[in-house]
Amino acid sequence: MRVLLTTDTVGGVWTFTKELTENLLALGHDVALISFGRIPNSAQNTWCTQTATSYRNSFIYQPSDIPLEWMQQNEDIFAAGADVLRYLAQQFSPQIFHSSQFCWGALDFGIPKLITAHSDVMSWAAAAKPEILTGSPWLTQYRTLLQCGLEGASAVVAPTQWMKQALLQNYRLGCRFEVIYNGRTIPACEVPGLQRQLQAVTVGRLWDEGKGLQILSEIKPPMPILIGGEEAFNGESTALPAGVTTLGRLGETELLSIFRQSSVYIVTSVYEPFGLAPLEAALCGCAVLARDLDSLVEVWGESALYFRDATELEAILRNLSTNKTLLSQAQRASSTRAREFTGHRMTSEYLKLYHALLTDFAAPSEFIQEPAFHAL
Numbered sequence: 537m538r539v540l541l542t543t544d545t546v547g548g549v550w551t552f553t554k555e556l557t558e559n560l561l562a563l564g565h566d567v568a569l570i571s572f573g574r575i576p577n578s579a580q581n582t583w584c585t586q587t588a589t590s591y592r593n594s595f596i597y598q599p600s601d602i603p604l605e606w607m608q609q610n611e612d613i614f615a616a617g618a619d620v621l622r623y624l625a626q627q628f629s630p631q632i633f634h635s636s637q638f639c640w641g642a643l644d645f646g647i648p649k650l651i652t653a654h655s656d657v658m659s660w661a662a663a664a665k666p667e668i669l670t671g672s673p674w675l676t677q678y679r680t681l682l683q684c685g686l687e688g689a690s691a692v693v694a695p696t697q698w699m700k701q702a703l704l705q706n707y708r709l710g711c712r713f714e715v716i717y718n719g720r721t722i723p724a725c726e727v728p729g730l731q732r733q734l735q736a737v738t739v740g741r742l743w744d745e746g747k748g749l750q751i752l753s754e755i756k757p758p759m760p761i762l763i764g765g766e767e768a769f770n771g772e773s774t775a776l777p778a779g780v781t782t783l784g785r786l787g788e789t790e791l792l793s794i795f796r797q798s799s800v801y802i803v804t805s806v807y808e809p810f811g812l813a814p815l816e817a818a819l820c821g822c823a824v825l826a827r828d829l830d831s832l833v834e835v836w837g838e839s840a841l842y843f844r845d846a847t848e849l850e851a852i853l854r855n856l857s858t859n860k861t862l863l864s865q866a867q868r869a870s871s872t873r874a875r876e877f878t879g880h881r882m883t884s885e886y887l888k889l890y891h892a893l894l895t896d897f898a899a900p901s902e903f904i905q906e907p908a909f910h911a912l
Contacts, residue, residue, distance in 0.1 A: 537890060538566045540630035540645075542621075542637055544573035544604055545580055547741065548812045549636045549654055551788075552718055554583065559721075559883035561591045568596040568628040572617065572637060573604045579787040598624055605639055605681050606657050608674055614681065618643050632890045641685035648690040648893035652716075655809045656682065659702035663807035664746040683707055690893050693886075695810035698831035702809070714889065717835070718810050719882030720874075722792065722819045730793065732821065734857060735760040736800040739791065739813040742766065742782070746807035748827065752780050754846035758857040762798070764791055795820035799863060800856060801870075802849070803827055803840075810835060818874035823866035825852055839873030841866055 539560060543553035550571070557567050569584075576584070576599050584597040602617045603609045617640065625633070625645050634650045635641065641651050657678055661669045669675055686692060691712040694700035700715055736759055740747030743766065752761060757779060764783040786794065795801070801817035803826035811832065814824050824840040826832045832840065841856075843849040856863045 538630045540568045540633045542635040543571045545571050545576045546573045551812050555879045559879050566594045570598040572600050572602050575601050610677050638685035639681040641689035648897045650691050651689045652693045653703050658706040660746050660807050696831050696834050699809040716885045719877045719879040720815050721879040730796045735798050736802050737762045737798040738802045739764045748804040748806040751804050751846050755850040758854045818870040824870040839869040
């Protein structure tokens with residue numbers, strides 16, 4: 537099967553797409569990957585080069601710095617991105633178009649179009665912003681891009697039931713809508729003998745209110761706390777929580793090494809449709825300590841420890857720091873649960889959906905013009 541995939545280079549969408557791409561290629565499928573948002577960093581470029589070398593004619597990568605839908609400069613992204621995608625599709629001749637951005641659902645290649653809805657601004661704002669988003673040309677354009685993309689899609693996938701319901705509260709969908717949980721494969725440890733320390737770690741863009749990192753300023757941690765992630769975006773930085781160590785943006789190898797040296801992963805987020813970082817941390821042996829959100833409870837069930845406020849967070853950290861048995865039990869529970877979310881399982885479910893869409897879709901012989909956008 538030939539799959540045209542879109543991704544972005546800013547956050548967890550890259551990790552999701554990288555996992556899916558590697559599994560599809562390993563199973564003998566062909567992938568053309570295009571990224572949006574900003575030019576890839578050196579680690580992302582290295583992975584693409586190595587993948588192209590390993591799979592030769594089965595893998596194509598096209599980078600692009602065309603902005604994402606949620607970015608402020610979203611006025612012309614559809615026209616600009618459509619030209620790039622149409623050219624790549626003509627070169628690659630895909631059978632399935634699978635996008636991690638909503639708007640491309642409105643671009644018709646004459647093949648089935650699948651959107652993975654990782655998150656969206658409206659559900660993010662409901663969780664992360666104390667005030668209601670006010671109308672603006674940017675927000676109007678964003679909502680238009682999403683609605684038109686959803687209306688043009690053959691199917692939409694959410695990573696949790698929670699995200700599915702959140703999307704249905706804000707947009708109209710008339711197509712197939714399924715839930716496929718994310719999955720992750722962790723490479724073997726490249727540094728044997730790493731010693732696990734009594735320390736907690738969390739990962740998140742410090743400028744994103746949805747990550748809820750300020751709660752760490754409200755506690756007196758009984759163990760060191762490390763934060764990995766971007767500290768600024770578009771030149772704007774945010775206040776850092778006191779009493780924690782910031783690590784900046786880390787590559788995959790560095791991040792996994794930190795997880796393997798840590799005892800606890802703290803999910804501070806007030807908005808988390810799935811959460812790939814805690815999954816990676818649990819696969820590396822960390823106990824998952826999560827904010828009590830419906831989406832996180834859906835993913836982790838009884839395999840995580842939950843807090844509602846800073847007082848509860850501090851109390852759980854203190855218990856884990858003084859009770860080795862409790863810490864070991866929490867680590868085993870999280871690790872066992874995490875191993876259910878495999879990259880192979882995720883890829884198998886997407887392939888099953890790809891085949892179903894191809895069966896249901898009567899593809900025309902030539903590319904046709906995409907529909908024009910309309911205002912909400």
